[in-house]
Amino acid sequence: MKIAILPGDGIGPEVTAEALRVLDALSLPGLVLFEGDVGGIAYKRHGHPLPAETLEMARGADAVLFGAVGDPECDDLPREHRPEQAILGLRSELGLFANLRPAAGYPGLEDMSSLRPEVARGIDLLVVRELNGDVYFGDKGERSSDGGREGWDAMSYNEAEVRRIAHTGFRAAQKRRGRLTSVDKANVLETSRIWRETVIEVAAEYPDVELEHMYVDNAAMQMVRSPGQFDVILTGNLFGDILSDQASACVGSIGLLASASLGERQTEFGTFGLYEPIHGSAPDIAGQGKANPIAAILSLAMLLRHSLGRETEAGRIERAVAKVVASDVRGADLGGSATTSEIGDAVLRALS
């Protein structure tokens, strides 16, 4: 079982280190770890945010454990050298088309949300975001027009692209509460019309899942008014970017949220994927022991489940984390004073 470890920038390395301590404590046999540079640090060392060696390492692994990328010192670089290009490059080069972002309130943490506690408490949703298409990866550029310089981007989805992510969404809904909300802007976009028609076609194979369609503006509204109504939200790359961040904010404890980006390739043990905390590189608190490693540790749990077929260990980690979150060991993000490694220690204790 080969795992590529890409700690990246900012708090990426410190939270990834805690996840690796947890992995170590599980003493899984036959595990091989590789570590590579990615993001701003990779640019500084190798002249590119996603060096060829890093990409090859990821390609050769069964799973990638990713920290975070983003570095203010790189803000003025041309776009192709900026740290974010590393994650976009990994998604497209590795065919990671399915982004799973669960957002659920932790009992006892309702007061971290800016939503009313009774609203926050009811959140238990999964955003399934398409990650290889849409306006992200279409042609784009600058041209001149009557109105001066013009920036343009081509948005599109074809049936095959929608079909494969729709299957991911419907299968996830079957394992959850059996409800799927497909979000689009079919009253304006042709891309969304094909999206909606294809989702309806795929739905016929999942008679046990209840499908509804929602325009993205209404979805953004409903996510504030009554986020508890959602089970699985299936959507494209751009709307998924916006709605999944909004959902994380509704839960209120971004330091606890993990994500999986899955490809089509099946490994010996499961599905190839990349796993990352959703909190980003947080350069302002990097290196100070203030970062909450729980999201990284939960990303590891997702990795064990989806890519290594280790459901038992994934469950063990999640139960240990729930115990720690319910305890008085809280990081700065949750109003406490526990350091990154103290939180790691607590998870390790709860695990044994």
Add this chain to the structure above:
Amino acid sequence: MKIAILPGDGIGPEVTAEALRVLDALSLPGLVLFEGDVGGIAYKRHGHPLPAETLEMARGADAVLFGAVGDPECDDLPREHRPEQAILGLRSELGLFANLRPAAGYPGLEDMSSLRPEVARGIDLLVVRELNGDVYFGDKGERSSDGGREGWDAMSYNEAEVRRIAHTGFRAAQKRRGRLTSVDKANVLETSRIWRETVIEVAAEYPDVELEHMYVDNAAMQMVRSPGQFDVILTGNLFGDILSDQASACVGSIGLLASASLGERQTEFGTFGLYEPIHGSAPDIAGQGKANPIAAILSLAMLLRHSLGRETEAGRIERAVAKVVASDVRGADLGGSATTSEIGDAVLRALS
């Protein structure tokens, strides 16, 4: 002073009727009203959601007072005949490029928001949304691809388009708290890169306004976490659609929110514009006297201010509305039992 009245579908006619009672009570000299069909009702009567006569009537007026469009009976029509096309057609045909959507909490109504009262109370923002460009009005269509049928839409902005809406945004910020947040996705979109560069260029003319840039995913997150941080949000058509609805939901009382869509044309008295409540046609409660007419009445106030140069009357209406909202006359949307016309009566009483 010519006003085109387009009541439209669902609750549009009943809320517009109350706004007209208020207009009548002001006894403005030299006012001429025209009424036209728009939306589903126009399709049923004339075979098109935006009949040529309606468009001509709107074009010839100094301002348009718009109710709402949307009718479930039209859901299965081809897109070009659906009610929403009427509003898109009016925006583009009339050159209404600047959509102003204020969202502010009303004292005493904090409990209507699903945000914590102390968070909801702090909201006082204005979304300035570009309304004539972006992926809404680019080329679009369906083509065949390796992956089957493919829907596509062209997104773009040129410097001239960004410049004129940026001026609207900066001028609005000058009259408010002097802060402008420009929202884009410049880490992924070329459209956003031109957007951002042009906004920076325009900012040089407004040294008294503090400009910040925010990615749309972060903006959706911040809008939940601490919406009180925003003064003016300047953004494109698509992101503005999503964020302005999200902002309305944060305030919690959608039945109270109005909007203006302004063009470039100057009339004798102000700027030509179209004014509408943001709540939509709400077909489920149409014709039952349950709709809250306050948003329509506040749309009239915006009309008087921006298109007819009647600041005094606009202020009078707004103060009357504030009195009614603070009183115990509440519509069903705010947990009360006052009917549409009872709320209208209360505003009329407060006005005199």
